[in-house]
Every structure is written in C-alpha cells, then in structure tokens.
Amino acid sequence: DVKVTQSSRYLVKRTGEKVFLECVQDMDHENMFWYRQDPGLGLRLIYFSYDVKMKEKGDIPEGYSVSREKKERFSLILESASTNQTSMYLCASTDFLGTQYFGPGTRLLVL
Amino acid sequence: GIQVEQSPPDLILQEGANSTLRCNFSDSVNNLQWFHQNPWGQLINLFYIPSGTKQNGRLSATTVATERYSLLYISSSQTTDSGVYFCAVEQSGGGADGLTFGKGTHLIIQP
Numbered sequence: 001d002v003k004v005t006q007s008s009r010y011l012v013k014r015t016g017e018k019v020f021l022e023c024v025q026d027m028d029h030e031n032m033f034w035y036r037q038d039p040g041l042g043l044r045l046i047y048f049s050y051d052v053k054m055k056e057k058g059d060i061p062e063g064y065s066v067s068r069e070k071k072e073r074f075s076l077i078l079e080s081a082s083t084n085q086t087s088m089y090l091c092a093s094t095d096f097l098g099t100q101y102f103g104p105g106t107r108l109l110v111l
Numbered sequence: 112g113i114q115v116e117q118s119p120p121d122l123i124l125q126e127g128a129n130s131t132l133r134c135n136f137s138d139s140v141n142n143l144q145w146f147h148q149n150p151w152g153q154l155i156n157l158f159y160i161p162s163g164t165k166q167n168g169r170l171s172a173t174t175v176a177t178e179r180y181s182l183l184y185i186s187s188s189q190t191t192d193s194g195v196y197f198c199a200v201e202q203s204g205g206g207a208d209g210l211t212f213g214k215g216t217h218l219i220i221q222p
Binding site: 102 | 112141142146153155159197199201207208209211212213215
C-alpha cells in the first residue's frame with residue numbers, strides 16, 4: 001500500500017513564525033503536491049514538484065515556499081505565518097498513472 | 112482554468128438507500144478521480160476513471176468524457192459511507208500538474 005505521512009496532525013503557531021510542514025512518501029513517486037483545504041473553497045493547489053530540486057507554483061503559492069531535497073520528502077514552508085494561513089494542509093503523491101494518494105493532513109492554527 | 116461542479120452539495124439518506132453523485136467539468140480531461148474524505152479528514156482515492164465504468168464492491172463510477180460528466184453510485188449505503196465525496200480532474204493526464212477539485216458532496220447516512 002502507498003503510504004504518505006505528514007509530520008504533524010495538529011499544529012499551533014504564532015503570527016510571524018516560520019513554519020515547516022513535512023511530507024514523506026514511500027512509493028518512489030516522482031510527483032508530489034501540497035494543497036490547502038478551507039470551508040467553502042475546497043482543495044486548492046499551492047505548489048508541486050515533479051523531481052528532486054524542482055518545483056512549480058500551483059494556484060495559490062503566495063506566502064509559501066517548498067523544498068524537495070530528496071525524492072521521498074516534500075516540505076512546505078510558511079516564511080512568516082499569518083492568520084489567513086490557518087487551514088488544513090494536505091500532501092499528496094501520484095503514481096505513474098496519475099492516481100493521487102493523500103497524507104492524513106495537518107490542521108494548522110495561526111494565532 | 113477548468114471548472115468542476117458537483118451535485119448535490121448535500122445529501123442525507125437512510126442506511127440501505129442508494130445514491131448517485133454527479134460531477135460536471137468544463138473542458139476535456141485526461142485524468143478524473145473520485146475521493147472520499149472521512150470525518151477525520153483523510154482523503155481516500157476511490158476511482159481513477161478518465162473514461163468508462165469501474166466497480167468496487169458497493170461503489171461504481173462512470174465517466175462519459177465526450178459529454179464531460181462523471182457519476183459515482185453508492186448502493187446499500189452504510190453509516191461508514193458518510194463524509195465528503197470529491198471529484199477531481201487534470202487536463203494533461205499523468206498526474207504531473209496537480210488536480211482541480213470540485214467543492215464536494217457532503218453525504219450523511221443515518222442509521
């Protein structure tokens with residue numbers, strides 16, 4: 001079974017803090033993604049990566065950056081957390097067909 | 112970008128009932144997936160179905176690509192089927208560009 005893990009299920013941070021969200025997949029997938037999910041807005045793509053050290057902006061990249069130093073790990077970075085970044089963050093990876101597998105999500109609260 | 116519309120937005124059924132969820136999309140796609148998000152937030156991939164029909168137990172899905180819609184059927188509903196069902200599409204296929212999600216159908220199965 002494909003396994004995608006995220007470093008935290010719940011996280012509370014203060015405005016202005018630098019926040020790291022980690023995601024690891026164990027199936028040697030090349031493509032990895034970060035989404036955020038908000039009530040009424042659904043899931044929106046923040047950033048994605050199709051290879052090590054490669055990154056592409058999604059629909060809402062402002063305020064975020066990413067890092068992919070190893071194939072299995074994709075990190076989302078909030079350089080200076082703001083209250084409007086309170087959200088559910090979901091990481092995913094895809095197999096060769098494009099079937100997407102999600103991690104359990106991180107609920108981030110920025111105070 | 113491509114638009115994905117799901118209907119109905121909310122559905123409340125008794126255990127044992129059957130249901131049909133619909134997904135319309137505004138342009139041709141090479142990748143379409145159905146997901147179930149459980150009450151704990153985990154997104155589970157149900158079907159990868161850019162065209163044709165697939166069945167998995169009590170669930171089945173049909174995508175008519177030429178008419179730009181997909182249907183998810185749930186038969187003999189159980190309380191564990193409750194949650195939000197998402198349709199998501201990708202125009203290019205192969206999973207490299209990320210998915211565009213609909214807003215979801217919130218399904219509640221009452222005992």
